[in-house]
Amino acid sequence: MISIKNLHASIGDKEILRGINLEVKAGEVHAIMGPNGSGKSTLSSVLAGREDYDVTEGEVTFNGKDLLELSAEDRAREGLFLAFQYPVEIPGVSNINFLRTALNEIRAYHGQEEMPAKDFLALVKEKSKLVELDSKLASRSVNEGFSGGEKKRNEIFQMAMLNPKLAILDETDSGLDIDALRIVASGVNKLKSKDNATILITHYQRLLDYIVPDFVHILYKGRIVKSGGKELALEMEAKGYDEIKKEFEIAD
Amino acid sequence: MSLVADNKSAVTQTLLDQLQSKSSKVAFMPDAEIISAIRYLEDKGIPNNKHEDYKYCNIEAVLRKEFKSVEQAFNELTKADIAPLKIDEAINLVVVNGNYNEALSEKMIVKGLTVKSLNELSSSEKGLLSSQAKSDTDALIALNTAFTGNGLFLQVDKNNIIPMPLHVIYVNSGNSSNVTNTRNFVNIQASAEATLIESFYNIGTAKVFSNFVSEKFVGENAKLTCYAFQNEGALSYSVNTNQVRINKYSNYTNNTFTLSGELVRNNHNVVLADSNCEAHLNGLFISNGTQQIDNHTLIDHQMPHCESNELYKGIAKDKSVGTFNGKIFVRKDAQKTNAYQSSKNILMSDDATINTKPQLEIYADDVKCSHGTSTGKIDTEALFYLKARGIGEESARKLLLQAFAQELIDKIEIPSLQERVLNLFEKAL
Structure with a gap:
């Protein structure tokens, strides 16, 4: 699905990613954990195509294509989805209009015709149930006046609508109460299949109780310093990141 | 009428000469008024960028550059020319090159509504003219007063509500460069109500300098909702002056949409002359190329318990220039005034310019006034x-x-x- 090799990225003069290697296959769920400032969000931003970062070294192959050569919109059209840590409020653009535009531009990219309005609305109805999103929210402006939980549910709703191959969930658990977390996690679990993959980026182990990862990676100072199974997340939760910090500080 | 020789501006003198030889005289404007307007023009000249209010809008330079000679030659228009400009829901009235054209206008008898040309004004109605737009206050008003066409008089008698919008189509049909001076008077009497759409088009083939002056009077407890639809195209240079006076318990709203025009200068001046009235001014423009869109507003709160709201937004592309200059006066007697003003703009290119200048002058001590302006990229x-x-x-x-x-x-x-x-x-x- 996605193969990241020796990825280095900086913002201005500051190098944030310093040689990331990661291989994610279809059907897998990977969790990337790490302390604040380790580069988690930078990784998701670089993969999604945010232009604030310079990739200085390394390569990323996504379904056989050179991901780094593609514009942000083409990455999305190729099936990459980033659930934002801080979903952006866009006053004046309705959720529905936004999603219809997105869906149809993705379809056009694949040589498909626009989805008929009736089918589109049926899809909205079906997918909004998945994250228990009030249908009224669909007609409101994108994320405007949404609570923190509604914003995150809206991200998963969009993911359900666009049906990506690879979903990167950037701190989707942050700012969620336990009920919202359950709803979001159950939505993600229902969307999981043998043909798609998920990367969960999180600070805490809590989310991983609900979405169980196949692999857990610890990111520290721009590198993956440790990888393992789901038990690694529990170990981190128990010990905290201090041990990692001590162990890898010297290597800095 | 002879012109004095010591004029301050050659441009003004040339313009006066050219217009004087070609303009037909109107019956409703008294000679004394015309003479004093010309005197004012000779004295002050057409405003250039040294004039504070025209800092970003050099009308004199436009006239010097684009209107060296004024031919005042126009094409005849037919109903077919007007048809696409009409609005289905409205009564469509047509003013061609500054003159009300009854033949092209729709005829409809509506209770309480008077539609006629300014030449047909009764002597008492004539007295209303120039009460709001005084030619000794502004050179463009003076120019309009001196050379005005036979414009439109609209009146809604007291206690009448006009059920459909009135749509005035101002259209220019010049086939050589020309200056038109269009004038109208809108009189909404006490407890009357109307919606007025004013559309501006140039379907001629030549450059036009369109100098429009509208006087609007909103009587006690009356309501007037206006829309200005400005789509005059690349050959058009226009100054649109609205002099509005609103009275006790009245409500005045204007929404201006500027979608094309090489230069569009809107002067929207509203006097809130008595207590408990409200004025809402809104505007949207999008400019491209080398267009220049300049919105000037003046809200004059004279009496207590009134409210005014302004929201202007603009999108400037390419090398275009957008300006918002909004002045709010709150006079000594205008206690408990609520006045709000907001101007938001988006610059779409590095070569585009936005000028904003909010001005509040407050002489009363118990008022709520605020203004905000923002300009940025997307x-x-x-x-x-x-x-x-x-x-x-x-x-x-x-x-x-x-x-x-x-x-x-x-x-x-x-x-x-x-x-x-x-x-x-x-x-x-």
């Missing part, structure tokens, strides 16, 4: 969010600009006008 976070969902750069920009303009487009309560504005706005994006 929100890059929002742009990235849209792109990250597969929406291409261009569609994403359009979505965001539409969203920016939506609250103003939503203010249009006439569906076909809204559609017209939206279509042209989308095309201009």
Whole structure:
């Protein structure tokens, strides 16, 4: 699905990613954990195509294509989805209009015709149930006046609508109460299949109780310093990141 | 009429000479008024950028450069020319090159509504003229007064509500460069109500300097809702002056949409002359190329318990220049005034310019007044969010600009006008 090799990225003069290697296959769920400032969000931003970062070294192959050569919109059209840590409020653009535009531009990219309005609305109805999103929210402006939980549910709703191959969930658990977390996690679990993959980026182990990862990676100072199974997340939760910090500080 | 020789501006003198030999005289404007207007013009000249109010809008330079000679030659227009400009829901009235054209206008008898040319004014009605637009206050008003066409008089008698909008189509048909001076008077009497759409077009083949002056009077407890639809095209240079006076318990709203025009200067001056009245001024423009769109407003709160709201938004592309200069006066007696003003602009290119100048002059001590202005580029976070969902750069920009303009487009309560504005706005994006 996605193969990241020796990825280095900086913002201005500051190098944030310093040689990331990661291989994610279809059907897998990977969790990337790490302390604040380790580069988690930078990784998701670089993969999604945010232009604030310079990739200085390394390569990323996504379904056989050179991901780094593609514009942000083409990455999305190729099936990459980033659930934002801080979903952006866009006053004046309705959720529905936004999603219809997105869906149809993705379809056009694949040589498909626009989805008929009736089918589109049926899809909205079906997918909004998945994250228990009030249908009224669909007609409101994108994320405007949404609570923190509604914003995150809206991200998963969009993911359900666009049906990506690879979903990167950037701190989707942050700012969620336990009920919202359950709803979001159950939505993600229902969307999981043998043909798609998920990367969960999180600070805490809590989310991983609900979405169980196949692999857990610890990111520290721009590198993956440790990888393992789901038990690694529990170990981190128990010990905290201090041990990692001590162990890898010297290597800095 | 002889002109004094020691004129201050050669441009003004040339213009006066050219217009004087070619303009037909109107019956309603007294000679004394015309002479004093010309004197004022000779004395002050057409404003250039040294004039504080015209700092970003050098009318003199435009006249010098684009209107060296004025031929005043026009094409005849037929109903077929006007048909596409009409608005279905409205009574469509047509003013061609400054003159009310009854033959091209729709005739409809509506209770309480008077529609006639200014030449047909009774002597008492003539007294209303120039009561709001005084030629010794502004050179463009003076120019209009001196050479005004036979414009339109609209009146709604007291206690009458006009059920459909009135649509005045101001159209220029010049086939050589020309200056038109269009004038009208709108009189909404006590407890009357009307909606007025004013559309501005140039379907001629030549450059036009259109100098429009409208006097609007909103009587006690009356309501007037106006829309200005400005789509005059690249050959058009226009100054539109609205002198509005509103009275006790009245409500005046104006929404201006500027979608094309090489130079568009709007002077919108509203006097809130008595207590408990409200004025709402809104505007949206999108400019490209080398267009210059300049909105000047003056809200004059003279009496207590009144409210005014202003919301102006602009999108400047290419090398275009947009200006908002909004002045609010709150006079000594205007206690408990609520006055709000907001101007928001988006710059779409490094060569585009936005000038904003909010001015509050407050002489009363118990008032709520605020103003805000912001100018920036398109929100890059929002742009990235849209792109990250597969929406291409261009569609994403359009979505965001539409969203920016939506609250103003939503203010249009006439569906076909809204559609017209939206279509042209989308095309201009």
